[in-house]
Amino acid sequence: MGLIGQVNHIRDFFEDPNAYDNRTVAVSGWVRTLRDSKTFGFIELHDGTCFKNIQIVFDEKLSNFKEITKLTIGSSLKIQGKLVKTPQAKQPFEIQAGEIVILAVSSQSNPIQKKRHTFEYLRTIAHLRSRTNTFNAVFRVRSILAYAIHKFFNERGFVYVHTPIITSVDAEGAGEMFQVTTLELDKIKHPIDYAKELLGRKTFLTVSGQLPVEAFCMGFRNVYTFGPTFRAENSNTPRHATEFWMIEPEIAFADLEDDMKLAEEMMKFIFTYVLENASQEMAFFNQFIDKGVIERLEKVIHSDFGVTTYTEAIELLNKADQKFEYDTNWGANLQTEHERFLSEKIFKKPVFVIDYPVGIKAFYMFHNEDGKTVRAMDLLVPGVGEIIGGSQREDREDVLLQRMKEEGMSEDVYGWYLDVRRYGSFPHAGFGLGFERVLMYITGMKNIRDVIPFPRTPNQAAF
RNA sequence: UCCGGAGUAGCUCAAUGGUAGAGCGGGUGGCUGUUAACCACUAGGUUGGGGGUUCAAGUCCCUCCUCCGGAGCCA
Numbered sequence: 001m002g003l004i005g006q007v008n009h010i011r012d013f014f015e016d017p018n019a020y021d022n023r024t025v026a027v028s029g030w031v032r033t034l035r036d037s038k039t040f041g042f043i044e045l046h047d048g049t050c051f052k053n054i055q056i057v058f059d060e061k062l063s064n065f066k067e068i069t070k071l072t073i074g075s076s077l078k079i080q081g082k083l084v085k086t087p088q089a090k091q092p093f094e095i096q097a098g099e100i101v102i103l104a105v106s107s108q109s110n111p112i113q114k115k116r117h118t119f120e121y122l123r124t125i126a127h128l129r130s131r132t133n134t135f136n137a138v139f140r141v142r143s144i145l146a147y148a149i150h151k152f153f154n155e156r157g158f159v160y161v162h163t164p165i166i167t168s169v170d171a172e173g174a175g176e177m178f179q180v181t182t183l184e185l186d187k188i189k190h191p192i193d194y195a196k197e198l199l200g201r202k203t204f205l206t207v208s209g210q211l212p213v214e215a216f217c218m219g220f221r222n223v224y225t226f227g228p229t230f231r232a233e234n235s236n237t238p239r240h241a242t243e244f245w246m247i248e249p250e251i252a253f254a255d256l257e258d259d260m261k262l263a264e265e266m267m268k269f270i271f272t273y274v275l276e277n278a279s280q281e282m283a284f285f286n287q288f289i290d291k292g293v294i295e296r297l298e299k300v301i302h303s304d305f306g307v308t309t310y311t312e313a314i315e316l317l318n319k320a321d322q323k324f325e326y327d328t329n330w331g332a333n334l335q336t337e338h339e340r341f342l343s344e345k346i347f348k349k350p351v352f353v354i355d356y357p358v359g360i361k362a363f364y365m366f367h368n369e370d371g372k373t374v375r376a377m378d379l380l381v382p383g384v385g386e387i388i389g390g391s392q393r394e395d396r397e398d399v400l401l402q403r404m405k406e407e408g409m410s411e412d413v414y415g416w417y418l419d420v421r422r423y424g425s426f427p428h429a430g431f432g433l434g435f436e437r438v439l440m441y442i443t444g445m446k447n448i449r450d451v452i453p454f455p456r457t458p459n460q461a462a463f
Numbered sequence: 464u465c466c467g468g469a470g471u472a473g474c475u476c477a478a479u480g481g482u483a484g485a486g487c488g489g490g491u492g493g494c495u496g497u498u499a500a501c502c503a504c505u506a507g508g509u510u511g512g513g514g515g516u517u518c519a520a521g522u523c524c525c526u527c528c529u530c531c532g533g534a535g536c537c538a
Contacts, residue, residue: 035497042497055498072489090498113474113488115499120531121474175537208538233536234464246538325534336534389538434538447531448538459529 003028011050013083014280017093020083025095027054028078030131031106033114036069043068045077051137051280055094056081062100073114074106074131119450126454126463134289137281138451141274142439148273149226149247149435152266158249159220163209165228168201169413176232177204178242205230208432209248211364211417214393217250217428218420224249226435234458238447239385241436243456250430256366256375256392259429260352263379263388264305266433267350271297274442281443290444296382297442299349306351308342310334310373313353316346331357336385343380350381363403364417365391377431384441390431397421 007026012019029047036042040059047054056079058068071077081097111125112132122129129135153160166180182198194202209225216223229246249266251258275282275297286294308316317328317338322345326335334342334353343351355373365374379388394400400421404414411418439451449455454463 033498035500037494037497037500039495040497042500044498057496059495086496089496108489109473111473115474115487117474123530229538231537235536236464236532237534237536238532240537244538333536386538432538437538 007078009049010045010047010052010054013054013093014050014052017083017085021085021093023083024080024098025083026078026080027095028103029076031071031073031075031077033073034069034071041069043071043077045079046131046136051133051140051284055091056097056100057094058097058100062097064100064102067102068100071102072106072108072110073112074110076103076106077101078103119447123449123455130453133284135450137278137284138439138443138445139453141278141281141443142451142453144278145270145274145439145442146226146435148270148277149266151273152269153222153224153249156222158222158224159216161209161213161216161220161223161225162227163206163212163225165206166199166203167206167212168199168203169211175207177207178230178232179204207231208246210250210430210432213248213250214428214430215416215420217252217430218424218426221252222249236458238449239437239440241448241452241455241457244448244452245435247433247435248430250428252426252428254392254429255427256354256377256429259390259392259431260305260307260354260377263352263377263390263431263433264350267305267379267438268301270438271301271442275301285444293442293444303349305379306347306349308347308351308353309355310353310357311355313338313342317341320346331359333360339378339380339385340382343385344382348382350379350387352377352379361391363407363409364393364400366394367399367403375429379431381441384437387437387441388431388433390429392427392429395421395425395427397425 007028008020010027010029013025027045027047029045032044032046032053034041034043040057043056043058044053045056058065062068078101079095079097080099081095083093083095085093110128112128117132119134122132122135130139150160180203183192183196194200197203206229208229209227213223213225225246225248227245228243230243231240232242233240235242249262251262254262275294282294286292311330313334314328314330317324320341322341324335324337324341326337328334328338339353342353343349354375354377355368356376356378358367358372358374361374361376365376367374375392377388377390378386379390381387394403397418401418404411404418436448436451440446440448443451445451449457449460
């Protein structure tokens, strides 16, 4: 006989308190905090089924009363008692315990204390931090957000494609790559014979699923990938991690306008879904992490995203009454300060910047007639910066081949990618959405290390 | 990787070159409705590592390490 059916879930109490009022219930969970007096006490119990805890009242009529008052934070319990409403108190209802079974007492050296901890400290105990209010809320929202993304694409007929994590496609222009090898590095002879690799060639962890997903776009029209990606950059910022998750849709018979429309619809859909399905967590973020985050999300849901060309953006920045550390000059990348000024001060909402100079964008982007720009788009959001990067793809085989030659890319490795243009080319477009960056925007968390369960950043691969 | 800041009790932080402290957390006791509970008592230290200056270094100098922030790279 299993244990699961023997207890109620706190989540159900909050969803329909009337159904349990004055009824005998059983719960299991962990002590979040405990207060006791001479003849009675209170436990706040967390059972993992929802953000909120339930208050347990216990008194000296229990045979193990003295033991219970000595319980430490984190100790696990099974409790039977009566659920009663408490309209005059802070909590809506509580359980008056008839029996408390102590399953395990937590060691008093538990690093999670009944006090406020800094996020920096909690990162050093990432395996324990899901027991705190903030991280419990962050990671439940992470789960709900992932579901919302799948739901969005599924409802629109997109096919979910599992693109490879190990790839031989080098230098996609998206950053440094981790090399994957089965060769014994301490015994390796130079020059390295990559034919001796288990996979028969030099391989890496993927920096993007875009190229393979484009191939599947030929068969299914609208597709997306959603999986981990890896960048071996020595980036030390609150917005970068070496391992992160990315969503990459690819749509057929579509141009850049369709691409932006999809991005905007998706953002609005997932924001709405999280607000509706994580209301307790969002209320917590709004009160303790980032005051006003709910209002900001609602504003985005009800506003039209801005659009400006790169060339116009440069003009807007030059006209602005604002000193920048770096000058804006056509042909150079926009600096972070420029991007923030555009989204936070000029547009005051998410804004697409489109039609970037050829020289600062990837080889596969569609070339405009002006010969100077490509059909690329970046979506900038206040506070987080670049959250989406996408483009209409170059679907003309000759133009693409020319660009690949200029980049020195070998047809051996990329020939299959040209086939997507060779056997019935079609206009198509897509984008990459940084999953953690959306999560930061939604929760108001300021550091990417605090929205990844076990973050990998330079010097950090513990757990 | 570059620039800046910080490393002192379990945690968050004090300490003019001169006896290393507080709050929280822990432990013990008290308290008849608490919810950041409250009150009393108590234990707890290789001041990030190494080297140097000085009668004397947490404090000044050199160096290394780590973390945080800004920049770059980008999602």
